[in-house]
Amino acid sequence: QAQLVESGGGLVQAGDSLRLSCAASGRTFSRYAKGWFRQVPGKEREFVAAISWSNDDTYYADSVKGRFTISRDNLKNTVTLQMNSLKPEDTAVYYCAARSYGIASIVVDDYAYWGQGTQVTVSS
Numbered sequence: 001q002a003q004l005v006e007s008g009g010g011l012v013q014a015g016d017s018l019r020l021s022c023a024a025s026g027r028t029f030s031r032y033a034k035g036w037f038r039q040v041p042g043k044e045r046e047f048v049a050a051i052s053w054s055n056d057d058t059y060y061a062d063s064v065k066g067r068f069t070i071s072r073d074n075l076k077n078t079v080t081l082q083m084n085s086l087k088p089e090d091t092a093v094y095y096c097a098a099r100s101y102g103i104a105s106i107v108v109d110d111y112a113y114w115g116q117g118t119q120v121t122v123s124s
Helices: none
Strands: 003-007 010-013 018-025 033-039 046-051 058-060 068-073 078-083 092-099 118-123
Touching (some): 003 092, 033 068, 033 078, 058 068
Antiparallel strands (some): 068 078, 092 118
């Protein structure tokens, strides 16, 4: 069974950094585009960052551009999200996702595979 498992969340102060990782198992996701999304209670899940299967294309939400970096290692079947200069408004549950196309997408519904999420809390 295909699985995505996130790790690296936690409680940090504003201005700190965190590195989220997503490990895939049960399926070779190396040719799948990957993305990170986040969600706070009462709001819809929103796009954060995405990367194509070949690492050629990356996309970021305007709110994280310049602070977050998405990368992937196809040999290790992992994708990471480096988050710097964190702000309280970055507080959310962060989800890793994969879609069975190599082209990255910012649309939630384009992703068929999802992790269970990891909590990121940024205090002011």
